[in-house]
Amino acid sequence: MTHGVVPWDSPGPLDGPIGVPLVDLLDRVLATGVVISGDLVIAIADVPLVRLSLHALLSSVSERVPAPWADGGPL
Amino acid sequence: MTERGPERSDANATYVFAVCRNPDPSAVAGLPGVTDKAPVSTLSLETLTAIVQTVRACEFTNEAWQARLCDQRQLERYARAHHDVVAAVAACCPTVPLPMATLYQSEERVRDALANEADRFHAALKRIAHHAEWGVKVYVPSCPPDDSNRSTTPADRSRPAPGAGLAYLDRKRGAQERRERRQDEALQAAEAVDAEVRSLATASRRLRLHGPQLAGERRVQVLNATYLVAEHRAAELTLLAQALGERTGAQIELSGPWVPYSFVGEV
Numbered sequence: 120m121t122h123g124v125v126p127w128d129s130p131g132p133l134d135g136p137i138g139v140p141l142v143d144l145l146d147r148v149l150a151t152g153v154v155i156s157g158d159l160v161i162a163i164a165d166v167p168l169v170r171l172s173l174h175a176l177l178s179s180v181s182e183r184v185p186a187p188w189a190d191g192g193p194l
Numbered sequence: 195m196t197e198r199g200p201e202r203s204d205a206n207a208t209y210v211f212a213v214c215r216n217p218d219p220s221a222v223a224g225l226p227g228v229t230d231k232a233p234v235s236t237l238s239l240e241t242l243t244a245i246v247q248t249v250r251a252c253e254f255t256n257e258a259w260q261a262r263l264c265d266q267r268q269l270e271r272y273a274r275a276h277h278d279v280v281a282a283v284a285a286c287c288p289t290v291p292l293p294m295a296t297l298y299q300s301e302e303r304v305r306d307a308l309a310n311e312a313d314r315f316h317a318a319l320k321r322i323a324h325h326a327e328w329g330v331k332v333y334v335p336s337c338p339p340d341d342s343n344r345s346t347t348p349a350d351r352s353r354p355a356p357g358a359g360l361a362y363l364d365r366k367r368g369a370q371e372r373r374e375r376r377q378d379e380a381l382q383a384a385e386a387v388d389a390e391v392r393s394l395a396t397a398s399r400r401l402r403l404h405g406p407q408l409a410g411e412r413r414v415q416v417l418n419a420t421y422l423v424a425e426h427r428a429a430e431l432t433l434l435a436q437a438l439g440e441r442t443g444a445q446i447e448l449s450g451p452w453v454p455y456s457f458v459g460e461v
Binding site: 139 | 404
């Protein structure tokens with residue numbers, strides 16, 4: 120196990136490298152912290168994805184902050 | 195949402211990637227965007243500019259997105275296409291990224307939205323000026339070496355000794371206590387990392403924890419958080435993450451700088 124920080128090898132400001140991990144990208148482009156299961160089916164009920172209203176867009180984030188251990192992950 | 199959808203199959207819609215101020219139009223030239231129907235372009239209203247693309251409405255219905263979200267390759271293609279445009283614009287001017295799949299029925303509707311929400315866009319632009327978003331993920335090992343059986347010597351195991359049942363219960367109790375202690379320590383490491391990073395961030399958000407399929411079998415993600423950090427403190431953040439990793443023994447992954455996707459919705 121490594122204890123080191125694993126930073127991006129970022130070539131330029133605000134210009135993510137090609138290798139931006141998909142899950143980190145989805146955490147952000149979907150703006151709600153999407154949970155992806157192994158087969159990558161998104162819990163769409165939680166993601167108001169197609170927004171025809173900007174108001175909905177700007178008010179839809181950060182309503183749900185998960186409790187740690189909510190999924191009872193193995194430790 | 196769908197009741198306002200297009201009735202005709204040849205109808206167009208306008209996809210909006212981001213809203214910004216004074217972009218260099220050449221920044222998005224040549225980027226494919228999310229469709230081959232039309233190039234990525236700009237739409238200005240007073241001092242705000244939306245980065246938009248005309249798409250076929252029938253390809254961007256709610257149903258189409260539902261299908262796309264179930265197909266990892268499709269989802270990745272659209273997420274990266276969206277991000278590529280957002281990142282290209284953000285590289286040249288202050289930019290508020292919009293979530294993937296923000297669509298309007300026409301350019302006129304985009305202008306209406308820009309006009310109606312101009313104050314909020316200006317507030318968001320002000321908030322993220324000279325800042326970037328950084329992700330911090332913390333992992334702990336999922337299966338630390340379990341020494342619960344090493345307390346008994348081989349001789350003890352050869353045959354049941356008097357009090358073997360009691361020793362078994364002691365071992366079980368010990369294992370439970372160790373597990374609880376590991377959970378406490380992991381939680382404390384996560385909280386400690388979050389608290390320290392928050393102290394140098396302008397704002398923070400907790401994202402959902404990634405499950406074992408994403409974290410890997412050998413480790414458990416105990417923190418998935420993201421921070422809005424001033425540009426001049428980015429180097430400090432890198433050093434802090436390094437120091438926290440050494441101090442807590444947890445594995446810390448730092449990602450960034452991101453366009454501040456996570457910090458434009460709360461203004």
